[in-house]
Amino acid sequence: QPVLAVVGRPNVGKSTLVNRLLGRREAVVQDQPGVTRDRVSYDALWNGRRFTVVDTGGWEPDAKGLQASVASQAEMAMRTADAVLLVVDGKVGATGTEEAVARVLRRSKCPVLLVANKVDDQRGAGDIHDLWSLGLGEPMPMSGLHGRGSGDVLDRVLEALPETPRDSFGASSGPRKVALVGKPNVGKSSLLNQLTGEDRSVVHDVAGTTVDPVDSLVELDNQVWRFVDTAGMRKRVNTASGTEYYAWLRTKAAIEAAEVAIVLIDGSEPITEQDLRVITMVVEAGRALVIAYNKWDLVDDDRRRQLEKEIDRDLIRVRWAERVNVSARTGRSVAKLAPTLRTALESWDTRVPTGRLNGWLNELVAAYPPPARGGRQPKIKFATQAQSRPPTLVLFTTGFLEAGYRRFLERKFRETFGFTGSPVRISVRVRE
Ligand code: GDP
Secondary structure, three states, rough: OOOEEOOOOOOOOOHHHHHHHOOOOOOOOOOOOOOOOOOEEEEEEEEEEEEEEOOOOOOOOEEHHHHHHHHHHHHHHHHHHEEEEEEEOOOOOOOHHHHHHHHHHOOOOOOEEEEEEOOOOHHHHHHHHHHHHOOOOOEEHHHOOOOOOOHHHHHHHHHHOOOOOOOOOOOOOOOOOEEEEEEOOOOOHHHHHHHOOOOOOEEEEEEOOOOOOOEEEEEOOEEEEOEEEOOHHOOOOOOOOOOHHHHHHHHHHHHHHOOOEEEEOOOOOOOOOOOOHHHHHHHOOOOOEEEEEEOOOHHHHHHHHHHHHHHHHOHHHOOOEEEEEOOOOHHHHHHHHHHHHHHHHHHHHOOOOOHHHHHHHHHHHOOOOOEEEEEOOOOOEEEEEOOOOOOOOEEEEOOOOHHHHHHHHHHHHHHHHHOOOOOOEEEEEEEE
């Protein structure tokens, strides 16, 4: 769904306004420097249309000062969102910071809306004309506190947002691409048949334009997905034929062609080395991951307990992946696949704004500094999420960070920002 990014200086009442737009009060977050928030984006619904509101967070002055940090937030918003809402304190008017951000936003290809917040009464509405000077069109008066004007703002937001979201990273367009993978006989073709059964969905074969693999378009939960390289599965070729080597190549290619992989594991049998290898392939390829335990109709209590143990032993490193217990035979829980795919892809697509990332990291590192090596204490100077798909953090440090500490950072990063279903990469750039 399309994304609206809300940007503004701290204390302009951004959070109140976001909550007002979302129509809920419990989401109130503090607009103070250094306050870690656990939510970055929110789902909004207005006039029957859904969109995502991304709150870019309090802008904290970084090394280059408030204006530079604000400008980089605006850049980020422009690059990732389908429309940007700049919030200004209507009582204060445009400051140098807003002028700096407006300069950035005027170059934006996506629509920019200007909201003057804290305009609580008619009298205040007269004072906002100065904001025309920002060159972002007509300022819309609103009161986050009272709700005054919020309906008009939302109407304008809907006008500005495209029906279909722009793809910010160019990785895909059209239906999201799914690889259904797993070792032979785990039930891939059975599951695909279950998902595409006549009564459940419309299936089309999409002839690959240049190469021979054939994908299937599958409708699940009111969304069309593209299951990649399903030709062999649907024809139900004997999986025992063909060399194992070929099967692996094909699995690898399917994973690479996809954005998210469902790794199917036979829940009724012990987890094998082959299962783990498929999971490793997905993680190494940097794709989002859902783990589905199939043949659940054959799983009794004993087996279930045993499986939990196997998972604890073998799959701890991908505990961030959601798991679904399904039966391709009975159709049990296959409906849960679509929501988990969505969650995983959402994480995979997410980009945490630099200001927020550093606010979080500074607090964390102050409380848990990286261990010293060779008598020297590495300092983490700055972090940025250089990429999504998969989310990739780059840390600029003065020294080497141990693997254990990196894992700790990853775990804390996930605790704070989520990222269920997506691998997270951390790369460290050492600069003296
Ligand atoms: P693939 O090689 O991964 O495509 O696996 P298949 O779909 O061909 O399934 C292998 C075998 O497992 C077949 O005999 C299926 O009937 C059986 N099977 C698949 N899914 C289930 C399930 O959920 N429950 C049970 N009991 N059997 C299943």
